[in-house]
Amino acid sequence: MKKTGLLLIVMLLIASLMAMAGAQQEGSKAPGEKVSLLAWWTVRKPIMEFSKEEVKKFETEHPNIQVELMGMPEDALQQKLIGATKANIGPDVVYIDENIVKVMYNAGVLQSIPADVYTEAEILKMYGPKAKMSKIDGKYYGFPNGDMAAVLYYNIDFLRSNGFSPNDIPDTWREFIPLAQKMTDLANDIQGFPIRGREASMWNALLFQNEGFLFRNEKEAMFAGKAGEESFQFLLDIYKKYKVSSRTSLSANEAFGQGKAPFIYNWTWFIGTLETNFSDINFSTRVLPTPDGTPPFGSYGPSYGLFVSSTEAKKQPAAWEFWKFVTSPDFQLGWSMLRGLIPARLEAHKPEIFGKSPYRALAEAVANGVSYSFYPDAVGNLILGTMVDEIMEGAPIRDTMQRIQDEVDAYLAKHSDDCWIYGKEWYDKNK
Amino acid sequence: MLLLGLAFLGLFWWYPLIKTFLLGFKLAGLGHPDEPWIGLENYKELFTTPVFGRVILNTLYLAVVIVPAQIVLGLAVSAVLNRTRLDIVQRVGILSFYTPYILPIVAIGILWKFLYHPSRFGIFNFFLSKLGIGVLRWLEDPKLALTSVAIMRIWQRAGYVILIYLAGLQSIPKIFYEAADIDGATGWQKFRKITLPLLSSTTLFVVVTTTISAFMTFESIYVMTLTAQGGRGGPANATNVMLFYVFNNAFENNRMGYASAAATILFLMILGVTLLQFRYIRQRFEY
Amino acid sequence: MNVKKISAGEVLLFTFFLILLILYIFPLYWMFSSSFKTAREITRIPPTWRPMDFSVEGYIKVWEPIFARFFLNSIIYAGGSVLVALFTSSLIGFVIIIYPSKLGTVLSWSAICLIMIPFTILIIPLYLLLVRLHLLNSYLGMIAPRIVYPFGIFFMQLAVRNIPRDLVDAAKIDGCRPLGIYWRITVPLLKTSIATLATLEFVWRWNELLWPLIVASTERLFPITVGLASLVDPYFIEMDQYLAACVMVVTPIIVMFLFLQRFFVKGIAITGMK
Numbered sequence: 001m002k003k004t005g006l007l008l009i010v011m012l013l014i015a016s017l018m019a020m021a022g023a024q025q026e027g028s029k030a031p032g033e034k035v036s037l038l039a040w041w042t043v044r045k046p047i048m049e050f051s052k053e054e055v056k057k058f059e060t061e062h063p064n065i066q067v068e069l070m071g072m073p074e075d076a077l078q079q080k081l082i083g084a085t086k087a088n089i090g091p092d093v094v095y096i097d098e099n100i101v102k103v104m105y106n107a108g109v110l111q112s113i114p115a116d117v118y119t120e121a122e123i124l125k126m127y128g129p130k131a132k133m134s135k136i137d138g139k140y141y142g143f144p145n146g147d148m149a150a151v152l153y154y155n156i157d158f159l160r161s162n163g164f165s166p167n168d169i170p171d172t173w174r175e176f177i178p179l180a181q182k183m184t185d186l187a188n189d190i191q192g193f194p195i196r197g198r199e200a201s202m203w204n205a206l207l208f209q210n211e212g213f214l215f216r217n218e219k220e221a222m223f224a225g226k227a228g229e230e231s232f233q234f235l236l237d238i239y240k241k242y243k244v245s246s247r248t249s250l251s252a253n254e255a256f257g258q259g260k261a262p263f264i265y266n267w268t269w270f271i272g273t274l275e276t277n278f279s280d281i282n283f284s285t286r287v288l289p290t291p292d293g294t295p296p297f298g299s300y301g302p303s304y305g306l307f308v309s310s311t312e313a314k315k316q317p318a319a320w321e322f323w324k325f326v327t328s329p330d331f332q333l334g335w336s337m338l339r340g341l342i343p344a345r346l347e348a349h350k351p352e353i354f355g356k357s358p359y360r361a362l363a364e365a366v367a368n369g370v371s372y373s374f375y376p377d378a379v380g381n382l383i384l385g386t387m388v389d390e391i392m393e394g395a396p397i398r399d400t401m402q403r404i405q406d407e408v409d410a411y412l413a414k415h416s417d418d419c420w421i422y423g424k425e426w427y428d429k430n431k
Numbered sequence: 432m433l434l435l436g437l438a439f440l441g442l443f444w445w446y447p448l449i450k451t452f453l454l455g456f457k458l459a460g461l462g463h464p465d466e467p468w469i470g471l472e473n474y475k476e477l478f479t480t481p482v483f484g485r486v487i488l489n490t491l492y493l494a495v496v497i498v499p500a501q502i503v504l505g506l507a508v509s510a511v512l513n514r515t516r517l518d519i520v521q522r523v524g525i526l527s528f529y530t531p532y533i534l535p536i537v538a539i540g541i542l543w544k545f546l547y548h549p550s551r552f553g554i555f556n557f558f559l560s561k562l563g564i565g566v567l568r569w570l571e572d573p574k575l576a577l578t579s580v581a582i583m584r585i586w587q588r589a590g591y592v593i594l595i596y597l598a599g600l601q602s603i604p605k606i607f608y609e610a611a612d613i614d615g616a617t618g619w620q621k622f623r624k625i626t627l628p629l630l631s632s633t634t635l636f637v638v639v640t641t642t643i644s645a646f647m648t649f650e651s652i653y654v655m656t657l658t659a660q661g662g663r664g665g666p667a668n669a670t671n672v673m674l675f676y677v678f679n680n681a682f683e684n685n686r687m688g689y690a691s692a693a694a695t696i697l698f699l700m701i702l703g704v705t706l707l708q709f710r711y712i713r714q715r716f717e718y
Numbered sequence: 719m720n721v722k723k724i725s726a727g728e729v730l731l732f733t734f735f736l737i738l739l740i741l742y743i744f745p746l747y748w749m750f751s752s753s754f755k756t757a758r759e760i761t762r763i764p765p766t767w768r769p770m771d772f773s774v775e776g777y778i779k780v781w782e783p784i785f786a787r788f789f790l791n792s793i794i795y796a797g798g799s800v801l802v803a804l805f806t807s808s809l810i811g812f813v814i815i816i817y818p819s820k821l822g823t824v825l826s827w828s829a830i831c832l833i834m835i836p837f838t839i840l841i842i843p844l845y846l847l848l849v850r851l852h853l854l855n856s857y858l859g860m861i862a863p864r865i866v867y868p869f870g871i872f873f874m875q876l877a878v879r880n881i882p883r884d885l886v887d888a889a890k891i892d893g894c895r896p897l898g899i900y901w902r903i904t905v906p907l908l909k910t911s912i913a914t915l916a917t918l919e920f921v922w923r924w925n926e927l928l929w930p931l932i933v934a935s936t937e938r939l940f941p942i943t944v945g946l947a948s949l950v951d952p953y954f955i956e957m958d959q960y961l962a963a964c965v966m967v968v969t970p971i972i973v974m975f976l977f978l979q980r981f982f983v984k985g986i987a988i989t990g991m992k
Contacts, residue, residue, distance in 0.1 A: 040936070043948070070936045071784075073948040075662075079682040080935040082461045083845070087854040089935065107462050189550065189763055196549075197953060200660035248549045248556065248566040250761065254955045258761055277779075277956060377662055378684055385661030386668060393573055393667065433821045436810045436866055437828065443844065443863040444832050450843035461849065511735045524735075525983060526976075527743045533975055533982065535925035537943045538964040541950060542749045545957055551763045554748060586742070594983060618727075647836055650927045659952040674838060674928075681842050682932060691842050698839050705834045 035318040036066040037310075040081070040091040043071035046272055046338045051326075054334070058325045065318045078377075082107045085311060092310035092319040093326070098144070098374045101304050102420045105136050111308040112139040117320045128346055133302070133371075133422075142323075144302030145332060146341025149365035150205050150267050151285040151297075153274075158183070158262040169263075169286060171293035173234070180244040183262045189255075192244035193263045197251035199235055199392055200384035202265050205298030206231035208370045209290045214383070215373055215423035218416045221408040222424065223383070224401035232397045257281065268340030268362045285361040287368070297365045301372025303341050342366050370427060374420040382407055451698070454691035461685055473692035482668055483676070483693070489577055490673045490700075494645040496581040497588075501641050502634065504585065505592030510622070512593070513600040525597075529590035536587065540654030543583045544570065547655075570655060573669035580651050580670055588644065592637050599633035600626070639708045643701050649674040673697045749968070753777070753961040760957055776958035777966070780949070784937055785966070788945035794857055795930060795941050796923035799864035800916050806866055807915075808908060811874025812900050816886055826875060832868035838928055845932055855935035864923075870915060877911040878904060910984075917981040921971065942967050 041051060048071060055067050070091070072080065078100050084090040085107070096104055104110055113123070120140070123131050127143055134143050154166060162183050170176050180192030195202055207214065212227025238245050245252075253270065255261035257278040265288065274281055287297045306326050310319040325331060329347035336343040342363050343349050354363050387404040391397050412419065455473055457466045477483050512524045531539060546554050547569035556566040569579040607625045616624070627634075652675045656663050664671035664679065677697065681690035752760055753776055754769040814822040844863055845854075853859030881904060889899045905912070927943045934940050940948070946967055950960055975982060 043937075070938060072936065076931075076948065079685070079932075082685065083849055083854055084935045086461050087849045087852050089852070089855050197659060247568055247571070248551070250550050251953065251955070253953045254761065257955060258758060376684070380660065381662045381665075385658075385665055389573065389661055389665055389667035432809060432813055433819070433825055436806060436871075437821070437825050439806075439866040440825065440828055440832070440868070442847075443866065444835075444840070444868065445828070447840035447843035447847070448832075448835065450846075451840060454842060459846075461846075508735070508738070511731060515732075524739065526979070527739055529982070530743075530746065530972065530975065533921050533925075534968050534971055535927070535943050535946070537925075537927055537946050538967045541946070541960050541964050542745060544954060545752070545961060546745055546748065550761070552761050552765050554765060557763070557765055586745070643834075643836065647838060649838070653927065654947055654950065657950065657952050657954075677842075678928065682845075687842050687846065694839055694842060698835070701834070701836065701839070 034064055034066055035315055036068065037092040037315065037319055037322055039067055039069050039093040039322070040072040040077070040095060041069045042095050043073050044272070044339070046276055047335060050334050050338060054326075054331055058322065061325075062318075062321060065321060067322055078103065081109060081309070085109050085309060088311060090309055090311060092308065092312075092315055093322055094307050094309045096142075096304055096307055098302060098304040098420075099376060099380065101141075101307075101374065102136070103376055103418045104307075104309075105141065106417055109307075109309050110141045111310065111316065111319075112141050113308075114320070117324065126346065127344055130344070134305075142305045142307040143327065144304050144344045145306070145339065146303055146336040146343040147300050147362075147366045148268050148303045148339075148341050149298065149300035149362055149369050150201065150265060150288060151361040151365055152288050153256060153264050153266055153270065153283055153285050155256065155259060155262050156282045156284060158259065162262070166284060166286070169289075171289055173289045173291060176289040177238075177242050177244065180263060181242060184244050186243065186246050186249065189249055189260055191246055191249055191255055191261050193238065193265075194245045194250065194252040194255040194261045195235065195238055195265060196245060196247055196249070197253065198265055200388040201267070203228075203231050203235055203388055204384065205265070205288060206234060208296055208299045209288070211296075213370075213424040213427070215421045217423045217425045218419065218421050219409075219412050220423070221383075221405045221412065224398070224405040228401050229397050232391050232401075235392065256283075268359075271340045271358050272338050283358070285358045287361050287365050295368035296370050297368055298370075299372045300366045300369035301374070302344065303339065371422045373422050376415075376418050378415075379408055379411055379419065382411070451691050451694050454688050455695045456692075457688045459688035459691065461687075466688070469688070473689045476689065477692055477696070482671065485668050486671050486673055486676045486693075487696075489669070489671060490646055490648075490697075492577060493581055493584070493648055493672060494642045496578065497584055497645045498638060498641045500581075500585045501589055501592045502637060504589045505596045505637065506630075508589070509593045509596035509600055510626070512597055525590075525594065528593050531587045532590040534587075536650035537654050539583065539587050540651045543579075544655045547579055571666060573666045576656065576666060576669045580648070580655060583651060583655070584645070584648065588641070592641065595633060595637055596630065599630045603629050635708055635711060639704055642704050646697065646700055646704075647674055648672050649678065653678075673700075746968075749961055749964055753958070753965045755958065757956070757958045760961075774962075776962035779956075780959035780963045781966075785942075785945065785963075787938065788940055788942040789970075791857075791934075791939055792924055792941040792943070795860050796920050798857065798861045799923045800919045802861060803864050803867040803870050803919060804912055804916055807870030807874045808878075808905065808912060809900060810866075810871050811878045812904050813896075814871075814875055815878040816899070816904075817896065826871070829866075829868040829871040833872055835868075837863070841929060841932060848933060854933060855939055856933075857939070860930055860933045860939070863929075867919075870919075873915060874908070874911070877908050881907050914981045914985040917978050918985040921974075921982075924971065 041048060048069065051069055055069060059066060072095075074097050077097065081090065081094065081096075081104060090109070101110075118126070118140075123140060131140070131143060134140060152169070154169060156166060159165060159168070164179070168179065170179065177193070182192070184190060184192035204214070207223060207227055210227035210230050212223060212225060212231070214221060214223050216222040239247060249255070250258065250260060252261070252264045253266065253273075256264040257274065259281055268285070271285070274283060290297060306323060308316065308319045308323050310316050327345065329343075329345050332343045332345045333348040333350065333353075335341070336348065337353065337359075340359075340362065342354055342359070353359060382404055387400060390400050454466070456468055456470060458469050458472075459466045508524070508528060512521050515521055515524075549556065549566065549568045549571055551557050551560055551566060553569075555569065560566050567575060570576050603626065607629070608621060611621045611625060649672075652670050652672060653663060656665055656670045658665055661667075664675050673693065674697065677690045677694045680686045680693065751768050754772055754774065755766070756771050756773045756775060759766060759769065759771055810825065814826050840863075848854050848859045848862070851859075853862060885903055885907075886899060889903055894902070924941075925943060927947060930939075930941045931944050931947070934944060937945070946963055949963055954960075
């Protein structure tokens with residue numbers, strides 16, 4: 001008797017909770033014909049502000065659609081998005097980082113582009129042949145906003161006050177290091193070429209510069225080798241031998257932002273940060289020096305991407321309408337400039353903008369780079385976290401690389417579905 | 432009312448507790464609604480992954496560093512606070528030692544990351560370089576990072592321990608000390624022979640709660656150890672502790688079964704500490 | 719007045735104590751003072767002991783309207799959890815003690831068994847449960863597991879036990895209904911206990927990160943702790959802004975502490991007895 005009573009109460013409880021949740025969802029829907037869309041957006045301030053302005057335009061063009069942009073920190077997205085979609089409170093349109101596109105596809109979060117939105121012929125016209133790289137299992141889901149790459153940032157005023165000009169920056173590391181050394185004054189916190197906080201990313205670029213590769217194919221990593229080793233040795237030398245960077249001084253980004261370094265290595269998203277947070281720094285960019293002064297300058301990769309994730313059939317037409325708007329050339333142009341990208345939409349690729357500083361170097365780096373692979377954080381943390389940390393702390397280079405490569409291989413054996421790998425084999429075939 | 436209370440207790444406490452055990456033997460996560468049984472697979476993987484060994488050692492290390500330090504600090508400060516005849520000293524003391532404890536660790540963590548800055552404007556490094564010791568890479572040196580987190584935790588939580596000891600000290604009858612004065616005992620003797628034994632149950636309580644709280648370290652790791660490429664818990668897993676490992680596997684990697692197995696082990700560690708307390712109490716009552 | 723001579727040892731001890739005290743509050747001072755420096759002054763070597771170029775730039779840059787929302791969310795989460803938990807705890811404690819029954823004993827033991835189990839251990843099944851109940855990303859989902867609170871039940875039982883039984887019996891004879899007794903006699907007598915527990919609970923919930931981090935999917939539901947944590951980027955370069963944000967988060971709690979010090983200190987003494 002008591003037991004059934006208890007059961008009844010538990011059931012009642014669950015029912016009431018569910019009713020409450022249902023009521024909440026009902027309440028969030030706008031009355032009448034109006035469709036309200038929820039879009040999970042980047043939290044980057046400049047992009048958010050730009051997008052909000054653009055959304056207003058969209059809403060005047062489409063009076064029956066209402067869009068709410070909601071900032072989502074990138075590192076939280078993976079966990080939140082699957083959960084929210086399963087619980088039917090997910091977004092209708094979502095901005096997804098390239099590393100987890102495949103994870104989200106596998107979780108069934110993404111909607112494929114219907115033919116009445118864009119046909120394949122239209123897509124190829126809009127994005128060029130590169131669009132095919134975005135195909136997953138024969139279907140299109142979304143595209144990168146553009147390509148990004150790492151470049152060398154230099155502080156023009158800093159160079160001038162030391163008697164140099166941007167033209168004096170050499171193309172090879174061998175000549176670059178002495179120049180950086182001339183401008184280093186560690187006692188006064190001035191680093192010629194600070195790399196703290198950027199070691200992992202830079203190792204990755206150096207690996208490709210030294211003609212190495214992260215992966216052979218979807219199932220096999222191949223970074224443990226001579227190229228990887230040389231790249232690590234160079235990074236270690238920057239601290240110990242060349243002494244152009246200090247581990248107990250400002251990090252690379254800080255130092256450059258504070259005007260305490262003439263050069264840093266960074267990806268092009270940093271252009272936006274510099275312009276909003278350190279507007280007094282007079283900087284420009286150029287391609288990275290390389291071992292012999294010739295390409296490749298490192299790796300480049302597409303920066304994803306906007307996707308439709310609406311689970312309600314009723315909302316999907318409106319969601320695609322909004323998706324079309326945010327993948328339009330105008331919107332993509334604005335986004336790309338703020339994010340430091342060469343736009344993937346061909347029409348947005350305006351030479352008068354991307355042929356000039358600070359984007360020109362990016363275009364050059366993209367044109368002469370090796371395409372990048374994407375993998376979930378579990379792999380990223382192994383390669384760029386654990387391995388780089390350990391080796392930079394003095395662990396034996398060769399053994400550590402081999403150990404991590406074995407761990408990565410073990411992961412790929414189980415989860416290669418979640419990765420999106422363009423390995424050496426793919427590159428040789430498609431170059 | 433009671434039934435309802437019991438129902439909620441069952442739904443939000445007993446059910447998850449049992450479910451955690453069960454999930455440890457399953458393949459679970461969002462997108463696996465059927466949760467197939469996989470036996471001891473999760474545990475097998477836990478004990479063969481080198482990282483997990485590191486995680487357990489890290490967790491134990493935190494407890495080993497934090498617990499004694501807090502007890503010594505707590506006893507010393509509360510003894511001084513208890514002796515002082517000036518009410519104002521006691522109040523200001525309580526206020527300043529206790530404040531860090533009631534502030535969010537998120538904010539405290541950000542503050543300490545700033546204090547720990549490896550450059551010489553990082554205030555700790557500034558003092559160290561003034562003293563001629565040289566600078567440290569507090570949170571970035573794998574050998575030091577966990578200790579740095581522990582120091583922050585000791586600072587943050589000591590106020591709690593101090594208050595508990597203060598309550599314990601105030602409950603000791605003055606008559607013991609008066610008797611000892613007549614016998615001509617020194618201050619240190621009084622402390623060793625009277626105060627410490629009478630505070631042993633307080634100490635036990637402090638040991639247990641502090642150990643559990645050290646085992647449950649999460650926020651400080653989450654806030655203080657974030658780097659661009661290594662994510663959190665670095666450098667090189669130096670600050671990867673149990674609860675963070677559970678969180679990371681469950682909510683970042685969507686491996687809820689595996690994470691539940693780890694959570695079960697964490698639960699057993701906590702249970703062990705708690706049972707130790709009960710056993711000790713019983714022994715004391717027996718003789 | 720005690721005119722006993724103060725020994726040299728004692729002077730030493732107190733000096734040492736004073737130094738410790740100053741060291742102890744220094745980090746907080748450093749947070750407040752650095753938050754009023756410019757980004758450039760923060761990284762100056764040697765550091766400046768007080769803001770030389772006083773600036774509120776960090777505050778202006780970091781402030782966003784969404785912060786108000788974060789605070790509101792914290793108030794809803796912490797406040798809601800405390801109200802619900804205290805109501806249920808005191809009511810259950812009251813029923814168990816005043817109207818003893820087998821069920822009450824079961825409930826009482828069930829709660830006691832759970833006291834030592836940290837809530838955070840249970841987050842995985844709770845999260846899955848919320849997904850299934852469609853309660854993810856809602857205030858209700860955040861607060862739901864706090865509806866009953868084992869330690870609160872235990873604590874309130876102890877408190878109710880200390881109420882003079884005569885009062886309750888007299889009320890029973892007068893024909894007062896159980897809820898009437900609870901509301902008119904028990905609650906007023908338990909005021910201090912409730913306030914003590916409420917203060918502590920509130921601060922714990924306010925400071926909590928992990929549970930809201932998991933349940934709140936979008937910024938709109940982030941409490942201030944989650945908002946603050948998501949503000950910090952991996953490069954950690956906008957330190958003036960972070961410190962300004964920390965000051966904004968910390969100040970209300972310090973103010974609250976100054977006013978309710980009595981309850982905080984008492985609360986620790988009581989929970990310390992558990």
